[in-house]
Amino acid sequence: QVQLVESGGGLVQAGDSLRVSCAASGRTFNGYTMGWFRQAPGKEREFVAAITWNGGRTYYADSVKGRFTISRDNAKNTVDLQMNSLKPEDTAVYYCACRSGLSSNIRREYEYWGQGTQVTVSS
Numbered sequence: 001q002v003q004l005v006e007s008g009g010g011l012v013q014a015g016d017s018l019r020v021s022c023a024a025s026g027r028t029f030n031g032y033t034m035g036w037f038r039q040a041p042g043k044e045r046e047f048v049a050a051i052t053w054n055g056g057r058t059y060y061a062d063s064v065k066g067r068f069t070i071s072r073d074n075a076k077n078t079v080d081l082q083m084n085s086l087k088p089e090d091t092a093v094y095y096c097a098c099r100s101g102l103s104s105n106i107r108r109e110y111e112y113w114g115q116g117t118q119v120t121v122s123s
Helices: none
Strands: 002-007 010-013 018-026 033-039 046-051 058-060 068-073 078-083 092-099 117-122
Touching: 002 092, 018 033, 018 092, 018 117, 033 068, 033 078, 046 068, 046 078, 058 068
Parallel strands: 010 117
Antiparallel strands: 002 018, 018 078, 033 046, 033 092, 046 058, 068 078, 092 117
16 A cells, blocks of 8 residues: 655646645555646546656656656655646546556546645736
8 A cells, every 4th residue: 555645736826836745655666657746626536647667768748848847755755746837627626546557547547646735826
């Protein structure tokens, strides 16, 4: 079992930056691909970013590429999502997730999930 706890969400204005973090506990963290997903009201949960177990490769949704950066610290069992140039359409609950396989943008392939943290971007 892996437990994931997100933090760092909040209310910001368009153009601002925000960093959300995810702390993992339980099984060995550095063996897992980590991902961030988000879900806006009335919409499906969608892929945002993923990072391989050693941080060697990162993947992003087209909608956030160039604005968001995913990173991880295996010594601290944390994964962060730095969000710059935020837009109102980035408003959503952001979820941290992990899987034991290769990086993926498919929600159902992730085994463990956090409870989410709300990010609201005002115009």
